[in-house]
Amino acid sequence: KNEVEQSPQNLTAQEGEFITINCSYSVGISALHWLQQHPGGGIVSLFMLSSGKKKHGRLIATINIQEKHSSLHITASHPRDSAVYICAVRGATNKLIFGTGTLLAVQP
Amino acid sequence: DAGVIQSPRHEVTEMGQEVTLRCKPISGHDYLFWYRQTMMRGLELLIYFNNNVPIDDSGMPEDRFSAKMPNASFSTLKIQPSEPRDSAVYFCASSSHHRSNSGNTIYFGEGSWLTVV
Numbered sequence: 001k002n003e004v005e006q007s008p009q010n011l012t013a014q015e016g017e018f019i020t021i022n023c024s025y026s027v028g029i030s031a032l033h034w035l036q037q038h039p040g041g042g043i044v045s046l047f048m049l050s051s052g053k054k055k056h057g058r059l060i061a062t063i064n065i066q067e068k069h070s071s072l073h074i075t076a077s078h079p080r081d082s083a084v085y086i087c088a089v090r091g092a093t094n095k096l097i098f099g100t101g102t103l104l105a106v107q108p
Numbered sequence: 109d110a111g112v113i114q115s116p117r118h119e120v121t122e123m124g125q126e127v128t129l130r131c132k133p134i135s136g137h138d139y140l141f142w143y144r145q146t147m148m149r150g151l152e153l154l155i156y157f158n159n160n161v162p163i164d165d166s167g168m169p170e171d172r173f174s175a176k177m178p179n180a181s182f183s184t185l186k187i188q189p190s191e192p193r194d195s196a197v198y199f200c201a202s203s204s205h206h207r208s209n210s211g212n213t214i215y216f217g218e219g220s221w222l223t224v225v
Contacts, residue, residue: 033214035216041197041218041219041221042216042218042219043199043201043216043219044216045213045214045215045216048213048214086151088151093163093164095153095156095164096141096153096214098150098151098152100150101150
């Protein structure tokens with residue numbers, strides 16, 4: 001079993017829909033990152049969380065340390081949100097452990 | 109700042125040749141990471157440095173891989189000799205753990221796409 005599990009693996013949505021991507025982990029962490037990788041390959045860090053909730057524009061990330069679970073929400077989704085979203089946790093060392101990613105396609 | 113800069117962006121090389129990938133981290137960042145991404149294995153950490161010192165190289169697949177960070181503004185990842193199974197995208201990333209910073213946010217380069225034929 002992977003230490004970081006994401007769901008769903010693939011997600012297709014219509015423009016305007018509210019989207020949720022989930023991440024569960026089984027190790028102790030100091031922080032959790034949500035990354036976005038566009039078809040061109042570049043990776044951007046969206047959020048870094050150690051507790052609670054963060055919001056940036058239409059993106060919201062939450063984390064529940066007790067339940068070892070995080071969610072990434074996209075409100076009013078748009079085709080330009082189409083990308084791979086990757087959850088990564090930072091353990092006791094400084095290493096990031098990655099989930100396998102969620103491929104999101106938002107159709108107009 | 110221009111962000112994390114990697115070169116080359118794309119490289120196609122023949123099996124057995126030496127490959128050198130380069131990375132310039134964001135100025136002031138004290139951590140530098142090398143990752144590899146493949147369809148089969150996703151993103152994997154190869155090695156990371158703190159203040160130019162290699163901290164954990166347990167992800168380096170084998171002796172054909174080596175990484176150096178001679179100073180705070182430059183790192184290389186070398187594969188010698190290269191093999192077709194090394195074909196992947198290699199990402200360099202940097203971060204800062206200074207309290208004055210936003211703290212631990214990691215910044216990725218655009219990746220070096222390596223194809224070994």
